[in-house]
Amino acid sequence: MIKLQNVEKFYEGGYGRTYVLRRISGEIKEGEFVTIMGPSGAGKSTLLSILGMLDGAWTGEFEFFGNQVHRMKPKDRVELNKKYIGFVFQSYHLIDNLTVYENLDIPLSYRNVKSSERASIVCDALDRFHIVGKRDLFPSQLSGGQQQLVAVARAVIASPKLILADEPTGNLHSSQGKEIMELFKKLNDEGTTIVQVTHSHANAEYGHRVINLADGWIVA
């Protein structure tokens, strides 16, 4: 599914280049649950953003579902993102002025799904994640765990083949975090590939394998 070859990211500074990622190479197969771990500043979130097509300033080769991402235009990368990827952010990043229903509806509207179909899909998602009663509430009216739940629902609502989760439980209590990880496990069991960034070893145990980063390098 994903093939990386010598992917690197750096910033040009006053005293030369500052590398965030160095010669990242590897593969992630479809259906895998991969955890990326490492100390702060290792480049974990950066790598995740590159995988999610959110960051276009890198070098190297990146193949995704047979598409040579490194050769694609930004507009085409966005299309690839829309087709295959769902992203869960540490800070939830729900849109404050939209209700829960509308936050779930947004990704579908950006994928030109017909409004009648969207309504059906959103209602299914609300039902699936047991948040029907929250549909008309705004994010500020939800707890952290509920917000992250909505964020996860939003990430999966378009049925992506790949979910990227950046510290999905970082701002949650342990019990809420366990709930989210159980959800990820279930999605993975259903066939969704998951790549998560986490500091938590407990969360890492939900995955099949761990990629360790340090100072921008894969160390293990």
Add this chain to the structure above:
Amino acid sequence: MNLMGRDLRFGLRLLTKSPGFTAVALATLALGIGAATSIFSVVDAVVFKPLPFRDPDRVLTIWEKNPSLNRFRMAVAVGNFRDWSQQARTLEGIAGVYDATVNLTSGPNGRVDPEELKVERVSASLFPMLGVQPIIGRAFRPEEDRPGHGNFALLSHSLWERKFGADRSIAGKTIGLRGQPYLVVGVLPAGFAVLDPSVDVYVPLALNANDPRFAGARMLMVTARLKPGATLEQAKQEMEIIGARLELSNPAVDRGWRPNLFRIQDQLSGNVRKAMWVLLGAVSFLLLMACVNVANLLLARGAMRQKEIAIRAALGATRGRLIAQFLCESVLLSLAGGALGLALARGSVALVAAFGPASIPRLTQATVDGRLFLFALAVSALTGILFGIIPAIQGSRTNMHAALTEAGRGGTAGRAARRLRSALVVAEIALALLVLIGAGLLLRSFARLRRVDPGFRSEGVLTLRVPLGGGRNNANERRVAFFAEVSDRVAALPGVRSVGAVSALPLTGLGGGTVFWIDGRPTPPPERRPLGLTRGVTPGYFGAMGIPLIEGRFFNAADTAASQPVAIIDQALARRFWPQGGAIGGRLITDANDNVEEIVGVVGTAKPDKLEGDDWPTIYMPYSQKHDQTMILTVRTAGDPMAAASAVVRAVHAMDAEQPVADVRPMDHVVDEAVSGVRFNAVALAIFAAIAFLLAAIGIYGVISYDVTARTNEIGIRMALGAERGDVIMLVLGQGARLAAYGIAIGLLAAFGLTRLMQPMLFGVSPMDFETYAAIAALLGAVALAASYLPSRRALALDPLTALRHE
């Protein structure tokens, strides 16, 4: 459509959820669009709207000029009007117009409430020349425009509606003017006027131009049309040649005089054109400031929505989708602001049309022009749209990952946006300074004008026009007795201190005049004889008006028609011809009656026309010796002059119930009206200045306030490192002061260049008046500091720990 509907709903929700931003943005748009549309509409009506004539740009007014006498728009001598009509080849349809007043003494059905009407006596060629058709009946025929055959009347639309009930069968009926029957031949269209929109009725000129008594009388306003193919320059050249020819053939009348041609549009709006352009400039600045404010508000809000934009992009929104969403929001805001602006414009234009000064021509015809509203709306909407979608464009280009992780921390993109907003605020302050300086100069002018001594004391004086023409007291032998008796009756009323009458009030126009020379001195040739104003007055006039006696005596009961002709002159005349004094006993020879008047008194000079105008030498004659048919009673009262008004009118009607009485008003109103044009300009610009002031304050506050929010983290670090209250305040105030300093400097430079355009509008004040500039600069600086102070208080209230965690 579904997506647009959703975007509109979301936009509306955002606007309602941020009432402060929405209120400020809408108010800014409404003020900018409303003010701009109002003034655009007024200027359009006054300056640009074509007159209701056929090919109005080919219609001219022709005056006479004599540069050696400093006269450039003198009425035309009757003989010259005749000669021009016969000799000019570049003009067609030359028509003469003569203003007068006349009493309406009877209506088509007999008795009618007596009323003094404004009448224009016009050549029969006038209406065909202008291409104007009456809506009822017909215009005058050439045979009706002959002396002794001119008892025909064309009614103005307003008189027809007001006095004759819009009777569609009025043509062919007879009305009484000045006791004489006049056949109504037609009714003119609504809004028709040659130069004066207040004319009630038109009658044939019916002048005998060959009558030597009138040939040299400069009394006509002349209009003409350029012949097809002729240009104004060609007409001017031809008329110059004709004028030179007439000077040779009739030097007694025409030495030094030449025709002076103007397009009629320029004649109408020439006096106020410059003022209109200044107002237009000021309101354009205001619209620009409103756009700048809206731009700043949208940029600031857009910067705060970078995170939302990044999320939407991360969720799959394309740039086009984001732009479409923000476009919807901006259009919503612009349309709402535009609707409010339109309401404001309608109200403002209606107020101005109803209460604006009469000295501004065609002001009453001002209405909100749809094109101009759309222009102002388009400018504001484009601004809103442009600055509303900039954040969407910027956000869609930004590295999403960076935006999501650095949202709220400013970053490089944030700094660039802050610089743009600061630049906009500096521009706004500069514009505000310009408008404020303009208003300040005009207000000082107006204040100086009001301090000009008009030469009389207006407080407590009631005035009322009593036109005898056509009534039973109009006979020469009756007039003097009538006004003497009226004066006695009014003087006996409680609260009345003194009563007088005059043929023309000060500050209402030059009125009648005559050439004169001094008996016993070399007789100047006719073309060099000085012009003086003439006024018939009753003995009590000077006392009633508070015009001081400088030398000699006032008129008294001994000055009768049978006694030695006497005159009182004003100081302007006395100083000019008796600079060392000794005017008393001097003798004037006036062209009017070839009599010799002995000067028995010198009084203070009263301004005849404008407060800012020149003094004119004035010759007062006792009413017993110069009895005009229309006089204005001047009644000095103990208290509010209008409180005595009805009693005074009853006193007149007690002598003759059919006697019209018009223009009953305090003399203070006459003075007010004389300065109404200047006051209008000053008030209009002052209103703009107040709006500009407000917009500048909002702009500065908005930028500084946003900056404090954006720098919360930085402020927390500074406080954690030991910054004290004063340091934080100086940090915030310093930024506001810097913006203000740049804006004021640029504004002052611009003001030095632009305010000279206002020179014709100013009185007693230089366009570079230091006090005005300094005061306005200081005021704006103080406002900038005050607007920065509130956010600085907010910065002080921050908890350092919270600020450090802020993102």
